[in-house]
Amino acid sequence: QMQLVESGGGLVQAGGSLRLSCVAGRAITYYAMGWFRQVPGKERLLVAAIASNINSTRYADSAKGRFTISRDNDKNTVYLQMNDLRPEDTATYYCASELRYGPPATYAGPYTAWGQGTQVTVPG
Secondary structure, X not given: OOOEEEEOOEEOOOOOOEEEEEEEOOOOOOEEEEEEEEOOOOOOEEEEEEOOOOOOEEEOOOOOOOEEEEEEHHHOXXXXXXXXXXXXXXXXXXXEEEEOOXXXXXXXXXXXXXXXXXXXXXXX
């Protein structure tokens, strides 16, 4: 059972930056990894995902140009660098993993392990 632990969330003013980290309890070499976010009453949506071989990434339109997903397989860690944060980025952010080779899935269904989430708040 893959265990994922997120960190790095917090309160940041609009225009600011945060870097989220997700540490896995075991090797992520063969896993596609994703960052999703969710607000109360809404579905969990993809923010960014990265393939196991790093050559393929996917971003939500709202994240393109502002957020960057990366991974360090030696550290079993995935990162989400978030710049130019906006109030609409306020959400709980979740890390997820999918045992998959090739382009990562862009919706929550295929991901089989999830972290507990980390809150990001950008006041309006």
